[in-house]
Amino acid sequence: MNDSFLSTDIVFLPFDVVTSEEGYFICRGVNRLLFQGKTIPRILKVLKEIPLHKSFPLYQVLQKYPKSIRWDALQLLFELYRRKYIVSTIDSKIEAKETPIDLFYWHFGISTKQVNSNFADFGVFIVGVNKLGLKVYHSLLEAGFTFVHFIDDPDFRRTNVNHQMQNIKVWSMKDWKEKIIRKKNCLIVCSESGSLPVFSGWNQYCVEQNLPLFPVYIDQLMGYVGPWVRPGETACLQCMIQRKNSFQANDKIELIIDANDFLLKSNCAYSYPLLNLCADHTAFEVGAHVAELSIRKYNSQLCINPYSGTTTNHKILKLPRCIVCSDLESKGSYSTLRITK
16 A cells, blocks of 8 residues: 555445455455454445445545544555455546446456457458358357458358348458458357368468467367467467377278268257357357457367266367477478588
């Protein structure tokens, strides 16, 4: 605590007070602060009478207390200020009527206005004109993204959804690369029938172009969301494919089947609730990426098994000699030392 805090203009955000045998809990969102002491009830009684979302000089708030408890009140106010229950006028970016979304982003120290601005500046291209791609599209719009376009790759066009594509921008494989004019973009590749090997072309392109890639697909009646492919930072999809194959005794058979998944119509099996789960998780992951929320690491894949009621996280590690993203492939696996007399 310093003198600058005493001269701060502060704004009170909404919070609740819960009384228990242990003391007084001040609750906001998922945060809980426990205060104990004989003067706490008197201090909190004054705080609950202060209007929310209005600026007050700190000294003016302190003057509401008798001198005998003013020091205790100052300590409590400083703790609330440190935990962002109270914010300075400069940092106050919450609207007068706080929404659940405002409160959600408050936990991460960012405002809804800033998040929406980030979303508006970010371009999302969905590869896959199919039902899963459409679910992802609508989830992204609901999350707040405004620039969401489709890329019509024939390999990922599984179901007839043309009647649902009205007023949705769809780029052909020939034209889309010339239209990426934004500096901040990502690709979301959607598949309703697994087939990781078919992702390879997009994986290699994104690694070469330093473009973030996010896969979401249905495979063997389960949903897979991620992992993020961030060139130079995380493993790529080829790393995941090679590690997956190294643990399968019949990997050659699996590769043959996977490579022909798009030709096997009977291999496309899903339920609409599963598509919705995958789409909503995708929108959350992309939103967390754009808003820079440190929720979980990028090098993991979410596996959704609604039939057993489980959702698991699988860590994806880089492959040291990956043929797509490894530096060893470009620099060579050995060096030659020449010694001259």
